[in-house]
Amino acid sequence: xxxxxxxxxxxxxxxxxxxxxxxxxxxxxxxxxxxxxxxxxxxxxxxxxxxxxxxxxxxxxxxxxxxxxxxxxxxxxxxxxxxxxxxxxxxxxxxxxxxxxxxxxxxxxxxxxxxxxxxxxxxxxxxxxxxxxxxxxxxxxxxxxxxxxxxxxxxxxxxxxxxxxxxxxxxxxxxxxxxxxxxxxxxxxxxxxxxxxxxxxxxxxxxxxxxxxxxxxxxxxxxxxxxxxxxxxxxxxxxxxxxxxxxxxxxxxxxxxxxxxxxxxxxxxxxxxxxxxxxxxxxxxxxxxxxxxxxxxxxxxxxxxxxxxxxxxxxxxxxxxxxxxxxxxxxxxxxxxxxxxxxxxxxxxxxxxxxxxxxxxxxxxxxxxxxxxxxxxxxxxxxxxxxxxxxxxxxxxxxxxx
Amino acid sequence: xxxxxxxxxxxxxxxxxxxxxxxxxxxxxxxxxxxxxxxxxxxxxxxxxxxxxxxxxxxxxxxxxxxxxxxxxxxxxxxxxxxxxxxxxxxxxxxxxxxxxxxxxxxxxxxxxxxxxxxxxxxxxxxxxxxxxxxxxxxxxxxxxxxxxxxxxxxxxxxxxxxxxxxxxxxxxxxxxxxxxxxxxxxxxxxxxxxxxxxxxxxxxxxxxxxxxxxxxxxxxxxxxxxxxxxxxxxxxxxxxxxxxxxxxxxxxxxxxxxxxxxxxxxxxxxxxxxxxxxxxxxxxxxxxxxxxxxxxxxxxxxxxxxxxxxxxxxxxxxxxxxxxxxxxxxxxxxxxxxxxxxxxxxxxxxxxxxxxxxxxxxxxxxxxxxxx
Numbered sequence: 123x124x125x126x127x128x129x130x131x132x133x134x135x136x137x138x139x140x141x142x143x144x145x146x147x148x149x150x151x152x153x154x155x156x157x158x159x160x161x162x163x164x165x166x167x168x169x170x171x172x173x174x175x176x177x178x179x180x181x182x183x184x185x186x187x188x189x190x191x192x193x194x195x196x197x198x199x200x201x202x203x204x205x206x207x208x209x210x211x212x213x214x215x216x217x218x219x220x221x222x223x224x225x226x227x228x229x230x231x232x233x234x235x236x237x238x239x240x241x242x243x244x245x246x247x248x249x250x251x252x253x254x255x256x257x258x259x260x261x262x263x264x265x266x267x268x269x270x271x272x273x274x275x276x277x278x279x280x281x282x283x284x285x286x287x288x289x290x291x292x293x294x295x296x297x298x299x300x301x302x303x304x305x306x307x308x309x310x311x312x313x314x315x316x317x318x319x320x321x322x323x324x325x326x327x328x329x330x331x332x333x334x335x336x337x338x339x340x341x342x343x344x345x346x347x348x349x350x351x352x353x354x355x356x357x358x359x360x361x362x363x364x365x366x367x368x369x370x371x372x373x374x375x376x377x378x379x380x381x382x383x384x385x386x387x388x389x390x391x392x393x394x395x396x397x398x399x400x401x402x403x404x405x406x407x408x409x410x411x412x413x414x415x416x417x418x419x420x421x422x423x424x425x426x427x428x429x430x431x432x433x434x435x436x437x438x439x440x441x442x443x444x445x446x447x448x449x450x451x452x453x454x455x456x457x458x459x460x461x462x463x464x465x466x467x468x469x470x471x472x473x474x475x476x477x478x479x480x481x482x483x484x485x486x487x488x489x490x491x492x493x494x495x496x497x498x499x500x501x502x503x504x505x506x507x508x509x510x511x512x513x514x515x516x517x518x519x520x521x522x523x524x
Numbered sequence: 525x526x527x528x529x530x531x532x533x534x535x536x537x538x539x540x541x542x543x544x545x546x547x548x549x550x551x552x553x554x555x556x557x558x559x560x561x562x563x564x565x566x567x568x569x570x571x572x573x574x575x576x577x578x579x580x581x582x583x584x585x586x587x588x589x590x591x592x593x594x595x596x597x598x599x600x601x602x603x604x605x606x607x608x609x610x611x612x613x614x615x616x617x618x619x620x621x622x623x624x625x626x627x628x629x630x631x632x633x634x635x636x637x638x639x640x641x642x643x644x645x646x647x648x649x650x651x652x653x654x655x656x657x658x659x660x661x662x663x664x665x666x667x668x669x670x671x672x673x674x675x676x677x678x679x680x681x682x683x684x685x686x687x688x689x690x691x692x693x694x695x696x697x698x699x700x701x702x703x704x705x706x707x708x709x710x711x712x713x714x715x716x717x718x719x720x721x722x723x724x725x726x727x728x729x730x731x732x733x734x735x736x737x738x739x740x741x742x743x744x745x746x747x748x749x750x751x752x753x754x755x756x757x758x759x760x761x762x763x764x765x766x767x768x769x770x771x772x773x774x775x776x777x778x779x780x781x782x783x784x785x786x787x788x789x790x791x792x793x794x795x796x797x798x799x800x801x802x803x804x805x806x807x808x809x810x811x812x813x814x815x816x817x818x819x820x821x822x823x824x825x826x827x828x829x830x831x832x833x834x835x836x837x838x839x840x841x842x843x844x845x846x847x848x849x850x851x852x853x854x855x856x857x858x859x860x861x862x863x864x865x866x867x868x869x870x871x872x873x874x875x876x877x878x879x880x881x882x883x884x885x886x887x888x889x890x891x892x893x894x895x896x897x
Contacts, residue, residue: 197853201591201844233645237621240645240815241850248822248854256815258645260655261624263631269658273644276651441628466591469846473596473625476587477632494589 123391124330124361124368128354135346136336140220143171150289153226153246156339157234157409158257159278159432161305164343165298166285171223172340173242177208180218181384181498189217190499204467204498206242213246225250228288230281232257234438235409236470255284259433263440266433274429302424305343309431311351312338313411318358319402320455322522323367324375326358328404329391330368332382338410373398373521377451379405379478380463380471381497393509397516403455405436405448437470445481452486459519460490461512467497491515525738526712528731529719533762536722537602540572541610543724550671553611555626556595556757557619557781557813559641560804562792564615565725566683567664568673572611573721575758575782576873577602587629593844594873595758596622603634613637613670615663619813620847639666643805645815657798680794686725688791693732694720695787698777700736702832705774706745711766713775714759717783745774750893753829755779755855756840757812757848760873767882773889777832779825780840785809812847821851822858829864836892837866838885842873865892 123129143151146169154160154170163170180186186204189211194200196214198207209223216222229252231243240256247254257277260270282293315334319326334354341347376394378401383390394401412434421427436444452460462479464472479490493511496502532539544551549570554561556575564571576595583604584597602608613636616627630638641663644655668674694717701713716735720728750773759765759780768775778784788808793800809828810819829837837859841848852868859866867888869881 197856199841199849199852202846202849206850237618237624238846238850241812241847244815245850245854254817256645256647260642260644261618261640263627263640269655273646273651273655276648276654277646280646280648280651441632464589466589469592469621470625472589473592473622474587474629474632475589477629481632 123333123387124326126330126334126354126357128334128350128357131350131353132334132337135341135350139340143169143224144220146224150227151224153223153229153243155231155235155239155243157259157432157435158230158232159281159428161298161301161343161428162278162281162285163230164301165294166289166291168285168289170340171226173209173223173246174205175336175339176212176218176220176223177205177498178384179220180208180212181500182387183219184385184500185218186211186385186498187500189215192217200499203236203238203242204496206238208498209242210245213249226252228253228255228284230255230257232259232432234259234432234435236437236468238469253284253288255281257281257432259438261440262433262438262443265439265443266430270433271426271429274433275426278425278429299424301343302428304345304348305428306431308338308342308347308351309410309412311348311355313408315351315355315358316403316407316411318355318362321362321365322375322456323365323369323372324400324402325361325366325368327368328378328401328407329382329387329394331404331407332387335407335410342410367400369395369398369400371398372400374458374516374519375400375402375456375522377401377403377405377448377455377457377460378463379448379460379475380465381406381468383463383495383503384498385500386495386503389505393512397513399516401461402457403451405451409435409437441474441478441481444478445485448478448482449485452482452488456522457488458522459488459515461515462490462492464492464494465497466495466502467499489515489519525735526708526715529712529715529735532719532723533715533721536577537607537610539722540608543722543727544570544610547724549724550612551610552667552670553608553614555599555614555616555623557617557786557811558643558789558805559615559617560687560789560792560801561725562680562683562687563660563664563675563801564667565687566680567667567675568671568679569667570724571615573782574599574602574608575721576760578761578763578873578876579605580874587633588626591844592622593842595842595845596626598873600626600629603630603636611636613639613666615639615641615667618642620845637666637670639663643814647817649802653799653802656802660798660801677794680797683725684792684794686729690720690725690729690732691787691789691791693729693736696736697732697739698784698787700739702776704739704742704744705749705751705776706747707739707742709766710768710775711762714762714765714783717759717787718762721782749774750836750889751776751832751834752889752892753777753779753825753832753834753837754840755825755837756871757781757842757845758873759783759840761871761875761878763876764871764878764881767878767885770882771886771889772893773885776834777828779809779828781811781813785811812851822855825855826859826862826864829859829862835865836888837864838888839866839868840871841868843870
C-alpha cells in the first residue's frame with residue numbers, strides 16, 4: 123500500500139477505538155452495521171462496535187478461517203456471509219486481533235447494505251437477549267422518492283425514541299445535530315480524498331482506500347475522525363500536486379467493484395503493481411461518500427439530509443443507476459477497464475454482476491472482467507483461476523494513452 | 525382423488541397456457557413470497573405463483589452465480605428458456621437480497637413489466653402502513669395497466685372471499701393430515717397444494733372442496749409411526765417428498781414458506797385494504813424472511829411441534845438460502861433444549877436422485893422411533 127504518514131494516525135485511532143470498546147464500563151456498547159446511522163449512537167454517548175470492520179481485520183490478519191470453522195462447527199452453513207461467520211466465530215472463541223468484541227447492550231442494523239444483516243443481528247440479539255433496532259431502508263429500484271424518504275426519516279425518529287428508552291434518558295437532539303455536522307465534514311473530506319485519485323499518476327489507489335476507510339466506517343460523527351481525514355486529504359493532495367504516483371509506473375487504470383478480498387490485500391498489491399496497473403477507483407469506499415454528492419442539498423432538515431445519505435448508497439440502487447454511476451467513474455477517473463469481484467459473501471453486490479459487466483462495457487467501450495472470490499473466506503479463493511482470468515483480461519486491454 | 529392435482533403440475537406451463545386461453549385473464553407471475561394474490565385477481569389478472577422449477581440450469585448460469593439458490597436460478601431459467609410465454613408480467617417481493625437483484629436482472633433482460641412489492645419491516649405500524657400504501661398503489665397501477673381493468677371495491681371483496689376460502693380449505697387439508705396421519709401420501713398432499721400455484725382460483729377451490737370432503741370420510745392409519753414436522757422455504761423438489769411415503773414415518777405438519785406459512789395467512793380485510801395487506805403479510809406463521817419482533821419463530825415452532833404431537837423436526841433447507849440458514853443453528857439448539865430432535869437435509873431443486881436423502885431420513889426416523897420406545 124502507498125506509504126502514507128497518516129497511516130500511523132489511523133492505526134492509533136482504531137486502536138483507541140477498540141480499547142475504548144473493550145474497556146468501557148460506563149458507556150453502553152452497541153453493535154452496528156456499517157450502514158447504520160451511527161450519529162444517533164454518538165449523540166447518546168454510546169460506543170459503537172462494528173462486527174463487519176472486525177471481521178475484515180480478522181481476515182486481513184489471516185485469522186478468519188479458524189473463526190469461521192468455529193461458527194460452522196456450531197451449525198452455521200458455509201453458504202452464509204463470511205463476515206457473519208467470522209463474527210459468530212470471534213464471539214465463540216473470543217478470537218481475532220482484539221481478542222473478541224465486547225457484548226452488545228443493544229444492536230442497530232440497517233438494510234441499506236443488505237437484508238442479510240437482519241438475520242445476522244437477529245442471531246446475535248437472540249444470543250445476548252439484547253434489543254435489536256432495524257432501520258429498514260428500501261431498495262431504490264427507480265431512485266429516491268418522497269415516500270421512501272419519509273419512511274426512513276420516521277424510523278430515524280423511532281431510533282431516537284429507542285435509544286432514549288434503552289438508556290433511560292431523553293434523546294439529545296442538539297448533540298445529534300452537532301454529530302451530524304461532524305459526520306458530514308468527515309464524509310466530505312473522504313470524498314475529496316477519493317477524488318484525488320483522478321490525478322495522473324494516481325497518488326492513492328483503492329487498495330489504500332480499503333485500508334483508510336476504517337475510521338469513516340467506525341468513527342464518523344466524531345472530531346478525531348474529521349481531523350484524521352483532513353490529515354489524510356492534505357497528504358494525498360500534496361502527493362497529487364507533486365505528481366507522486368502510488369505505483370512506480372501506471373500503464374493501466376482500473377476500477378474495482380465490490381468489497382476487497384481482505385486476506386489477499388498484499389497479493390493484489392504486488393500482482394497489480396507488477397503489471398503496472400493502478401486500481402484507481404472503487405465503489406465500496408464510496409459507500410460513505412454517496413453516489414450522488416448533491417442528493418441531500420434540498421433536504422428540509424439535517425435529519426432528512428442524513429436519511430438521504432444513508433439511502434444514497436451504491437448497492438441500495440437499481441442497475442440503471444449503478445450502470446450510470448460506473449460509467450461516470452470510468453470517465454472521471456480516466457480508466458482503461460474495470461474488475462468486478464463476484465463475491466460469494468455479498469449478494470446485493472454480486473447478483474447480476476455479469477449483466478452489469480456487459481452493459482457497462484457496452485456503454486463505455488471499456489473492457490471489464492468478473493473474478494469469483496470472497497471477501498473473507500480464503501477457502502473459496504483460487505489464486506490460479508483469478509490470476510489466469512486477470513492476466514487474460516489485462517493482455518487484451520489497451521494501455522493508457524499518453 | 526389426487527390425479528387432477530398431479531395432472532395440473534405435471535407441466536405447469538401447459539396448465540397455465542390452457543387456463544389463460546380459456547379465461548382470457550392476463551397471467552401475472554408472482555415470485556416468492558406472500559404477495560396477496562387476491563389483489564391481482566381483483567384487478568382482472570390471473571395470478572400464478574412461481575417457486576422455482578426442477579430444471580437443469582443451462583442459460584441462467586450466465587447471469588446468476590452458483591452461490592445463488594436454485595429457486596432464483598431456476599426462475600430465471602424458466603424465462604430464459606421461454607417456458608412462461610403466457611406470463612405477461614411479474615410481481616416481485618423484497619424477501620431477500622437475491623430476489624431484489626433478480627428483479628433488476630429481469631428488467632435488463634426481458635421486456636415484460638415487473639412490479640416490486642417492497643415489504644416494509646419496521647415494527648412501527650403507522651410507518652409500515654404509510655409506506656405500504658405507496659407500494660401497493662404502485663403495484664396495482666402496474667397490474668391494472670396489464671389487465672386493462674381497475675380494481676373495484678366489489679371485485680376486491682369477491683376476490684378476497686375466494687382466496688380466503690381457498691386458504692381455509694388448504695388449512696383443512698393440513699388439519700386432516702395432522703388428525704389422520706397416513707390418509708394421504710406426502711407427495712399427493714403437496715401436489716394438491718402446488719396445483720393451487722397454477723390453477724385459476726375458480727377451478728382450484730371446488731377441487732379442494734371435493735378432496736377435503738372425500739378425505740374426511742377416510743379412516744386414520746391405525747399404525748403408530750414417528751411423526752415429523754418439516755421446515756424450510758419450499759417443499760420442492762416434489763420427488764423428494766415421495767421419500768417419506770416409503771418410510772415408516774408420517775409427516776404431520778410443515779413450516780414451509782410455500783406451504784403452511786402461506787396457507788396460514790388470514791382473509792384479506794378489504795374495508796381498509798392497505799392496513800389489511802399489512803395484517804395479511806405479518807399475520808399467520810412467522811417467516812425467516814420477514815423480520816417481525818412480535819412473532820418469534822422459536823416459540824412458534826415448538827408450539828407447532830407440540831400441537832402436532834410430533835416426534836421430531838426435519839429441516840429442509842435450499843442450498844444458498846441465507847435467511848433460512850441463519851436461523852437454523854439456534855432453532856435446532858432451542859428444539860434440543862425442549863427435547864425435540866431435529867435433522868437437516870439440504871435440498872436443491874435440481875436434485876433428482878433422492879436415494880441418499882432416503883437413507884438419511886430413514887436413519888433419523890429410526891432414531892426418533894427408537895427414542896419413543
